[in-house]
Amino acid sequence: MKIALINGSPKPHRSASGCVLNYLTPLLEQEGHSYVNLSLSRPHVDPQTVHELSQCDAFIFVLPLYVDGLPSHLVSCLMQLEASLAVSGRGQVVYAVVQCGFYEGHHARWALKLLENWCSRTGLCWGYGLGFGGGAMLTAITKVPLGSGPTRSLARALKQIVASLGRGEGGENIFATVDIPRLIYKQAAEMGWRLSARSNGLKVRQLYLGR
Amino acid sequence: MRLIIHDLDQADFHRISAHSPGDQRVVSPGNGSIAHCLGCFGCWVKTPGACVIRDQYGDLGELLAQCKEVTIISRCCYGGFSPFVKNVLDRSISYVLPFFVIKDGVMRHKRRYAKSARLRVWFYGEISEQEMATALGLAQASAVNLWWDLVGVSFFRDAAELEGQML
Numbered sequence: 001m002k003i004a005l006i007n008g009s010p011k012p013h014r015s016a017s018g019c020v021l022n023y024l025t026p027l028l029e030q031e032g033h034s035y036v037n038l039s040l041s042r043p044h045v046d047p048q049t050v051h052e053l054s055q056c057d058a059f060i061f062v063l064p065l066y067v068d069g070l071p072s073h074l075v076s077c078l079m080q081l082e083a084s085l086a087v088s089g090r091g092q093v094v095y096a097v098v099q100c101g102f103y104e105g106h107h108a109r110w111a112l113k114l115l116e117n118w119c120s121r122t123g124l125c126w127g128y129g130l131g132f133g134g135g136a137m138l139t140a141i142t143k144v145p146l147g148s149g150p151t152r153s154l155a156r157a158l159k160q161i162v163a164s165l166g167r168g169e170g171g172e173n174i175f176a177t178v179d180i181p182r183l184i185y186k187q188a189a190e191m192g193w194r195l196s197a198r199s200n201g202l203k204v205r206q207l208y209l210g211r
Numbered sequence: 212m213r214l215i216i217h218d219l220d221q222a223d224f225h226r227i228s229a230h231s232p233g234d235q236r237v238v239s240p241g242n243g244s245i246a247h248c249l250g251c252f253g254c255w256v257k258t259p260g261a262c263v264i265r266d267q268y269g270d271l272g273e274l275l276a277q278c279k280e281v282t283i284i285s286r287c288c289y290g291g292f293s294p295f296v297k298n299v300l301d302r303s304i305s306y307v308l309p310f311f312v313i314k315d316g317v318m319r320h321k322r323r324y325a326k327s328a329r330l331r332v333w334f335y336g337e338i339s340e341q342e343m344a345t346a347l348g349l350a351q352a353s354a355v356n357l358w359w360d361l362v363g364v365s366f367f368r369d370a371a372e373l374e375g376q377m378l
Contacts, residue, residue, distance in 0.1 A: 068352040069291045072298035073247040102318045113345040117289040193309040196256035
């Protein structure tokens with residue numbers, strides 16, 4: 001099968017969504033699938049992307065959670081694709097990974113529902129999605145092989161999606177999180193914010209200021 | 212103060228807002244084109260409380276902090292907000308802090324401002340039952356994460372049906 005891997009992050013580099021895609025591609029290759037990497041990082045979809053999508057047998061969206069939903073630029077893209085895929089789509093099966101900075105993956109449940117509803121309007125077949133918590137950690141552990149340490153649950157979920165994709169199966173959305181205790185994740189993330197502030201010449205207390 | 216965030220054209224909005232009372236601010240496409248959030252978190256770690264994109268929408272977090280009531284009027288897109296309204300929300304995350312708190316057993320962002328606000332949401336457009344269920348859940352989740360009280364979600368067939376509603 002030919003799979004469209006769609007990165008919905010607005011960040012061109014070093015995005016957690018990109019990290020998920022880097023973990024996903026070897027799994028697709030192991031199963032003999034080919035894939036094309038597509039990026040929806042701006043609120044416009046170019047005709048080449050539409051053409052590429054129409055040539056694929058299934059789509060996998062990977063994107064960050066923004067305020068409980070989809071990033072606004074991606075909503076724009078989906079509206080454009082709704083119109084174009086209604087013509088050139090072939091009822092492809094759609095899977096999605098929505099990763100978030102919160103520890104619990106279920107924060108992504110409404111974003112997954114939005115994608116499911118988009119499939120209904122566009123004539124595509126919704127497979128299912130993964131809501132993954134602790135996504136902010138992924139950019140810091142890019143050297144960790146998938147399936148090791150904090151990525152054990154992510155590995156299980158991605159393998160499940162790839163297996164389902166090969167059989168064209170749907171299912172219920174699944175939720176997972178990075179495999180470290182919540183308290184450790186919280187402390188590590190907050191240390192990251194403090195270090196970022198200092199590297200920007202700010203004192204930590206300035207992060208708390210109301211303007 | 213009440214803040215109204217909407218994606219209506221000026222004529223449609225004027226028809227529903229002509230008789231609305233009092234102290235209010237409006238954020239709409241009429242304020243100018245809006246750049247989309249880049250996910251840089253600069254509003255948390257570079258210029259805390261303000262977006263690093265300095266267009267007309269760079270101080271939305273601070274504006275929200277001044278409100279007792281927020282009314283969102285949005286075309287319903289797949290059960291969520293329209294691109295403009297969602298962009299306003301995405302550009303508003305400086306309203307909360309990057310730091311976390313566990314509330315009701317779930318991780319949330321800590322609040323930056325002590326004041327809270329009431330949230331009303333009006334969705335309009337052709338909306339399926341599934342989208343309606345999504346919209347209700349999404350509005351509730353957004354309110355919880357922004358420390359607002361959701362006081363109502365209403366659905367309208369089109370912008371014309373909004374006319375006569377009390378803002």
